[in-house]
Amino acid sequence: MKNIYVVRHCQAEGQEPDARLTVAGAQQAEKLAYFLSNKHIDYIISSPYERAVRTITPLAEKLGIEVNKDARLAERVLSGKNHANWRDMLRKTYNDLDLCYEGGESSSMAMSRASSVVSEALNSPSENIVLVSHGNLISLLLKYYDVRVGYKEWESLSNPDVYHVCFQLDKPTVQRIWVE
Known part of the structure; x- marks a missing residue:
């Protein structure tokens, strides 16, 4: 049996790759480290974005484990341009996984990486x-393992959030385990 704990980063100052955690986000990272400390974690992989790395650094330090950065875990780019109706655009990509806006990445492409x-x-x-x-990439990853996940589940994600994906006999089960 293998366990993957899928973690959404803590509260951040913005969406840019170098956006830092807020003061509240840094406190959340400490709570997250405590929450995960009894899960026998033996490997950590993170988006290279600052807010993601800082989210898991307290746990990594507590356990003496390296944080392995992987660009495939960076946030999904919906479009190369800002759109006022980006939420409607995003909603459509959960129903049409191959829908790809100019300069963006389809849900299928993001799920694959x-x-x-x-x-x-x-x-x-x-x-x-x-x-x-x-958030968006996590919801698509969860959708990969559980087709019921969609826009509504993306909307309900918190900062931070934790899902347990358990692989037993190659059949994954997905369960939200973070409770504040």
Whole structure:
């Protein structure tokens, strides 16, 4: 049995790759470290974005584990341009997984890159793995393993958030385990 703990980053100052955690976000990261400290974590993979790395650094330091950065866990780019109706655009990409806006990435493409990280982790000797990423990519990764996940589940994500994906006999089960 392998366990993947999918973690959405803590509260951040913005959406840019170098956006830092807020003061509240840094406190959340400490609570998250405590929450995950009894899960026997033996490997950590994170988006290279500052807010993701800082979210999991307290746990990594507590356990003496390196944070492995993987660009495949960076947030999904919906479009190369800002749109006032971006939420409607995003909603459509949960129903049409191949819909791709100019300068953006389709849901299928994002799911493929995120699930490739999980596949590699499952083929590693590690048993309990933390994967840290961003809301839209996480919701698409969860959708990959549970087709019921969609726009509504993305909307309900919190900062931070934690989902446990348990792989037993190659059949994954997805469960939200973060409770504030």
